[in-house]
Amino acid sequence: MKLSSTLRNLLVDATIFGGFLLATDPHATGQAIHEWLGIAFGATIIVHLLLHWKWIVNVVRRFFSRLPGQVRINSLLNSLLFIAVTLIIFSGVMISKVVLNTFGLSGSHDMIWRWLHVTATSAALVLVGLHVALHWKWVVSTVKRYTWQPVFGRRRQNEAQPALMSEQGGVR
């Protein structure tokens, strides 16, 4: 099965979004899942960046010359989000209990890492909201295209077909 690039992006983005939300609730997942999910989240972010690498390169090249306002805002927001996610993952690893323990290491007890982890997460929550908001049109149209239309479009087509057949029969 060959995935279209749009569907692949949608799947990756949905995975990242779901993973982020789950990772922000360690009470629901438990400490171990929270930490391993954070590591997997970091890996998926790298995939997300690779999938949009051409866009990143183009924006960086043209950032100080001609660039539409919305793209400029989008790129600034994405940069902030990248910094926030990097801080979350790095500080998370520093205060890790399960992941570091797996490798025979122990995390730091310094409260600054914990503060950084929590503050960066709060910032990332707002930034993710803005990121989703700026891509809302794409999200709605893609979800419609791959979930709504295959189900309801086909049903509508099936409903229309008998009517068309009877009309054709009437003409004959």
Added chain:
Amino acid sequence: MKTVGHILMILIAVLLVIGATYALSQTTAVSALVGQPMGVGASEEQSAPAGFANGQNNPGGAINGRPEGGREGGLETLGQNLLKIAVIVMAVQMVWSIGQRMRRAAERTNRWQWGRSG
């Protein structure tokens, strides 16, 4: 692109395997077979400074009235965070829509003024 697709598939598979392994390790049957207490590092979890909800900076105390550490099983924080994101998306969409309407109205006024002057 094909390579990226393969990397993505492997990463998602790894994520699923990690999740499934942990979920299995949490079940009573597997824990009994292995002869370990429920949960990976269950003893550490008691002192684990977990929590992202408001008030998470409270060391050794309760988070939102819940005891710190351990597993509650609730999705309270997740729901709250989802709600926060939804509010941000709605707010941005509203501001965007108002901006678009204002711009269109300004364009219409400009056109009307040009028409009158011409």
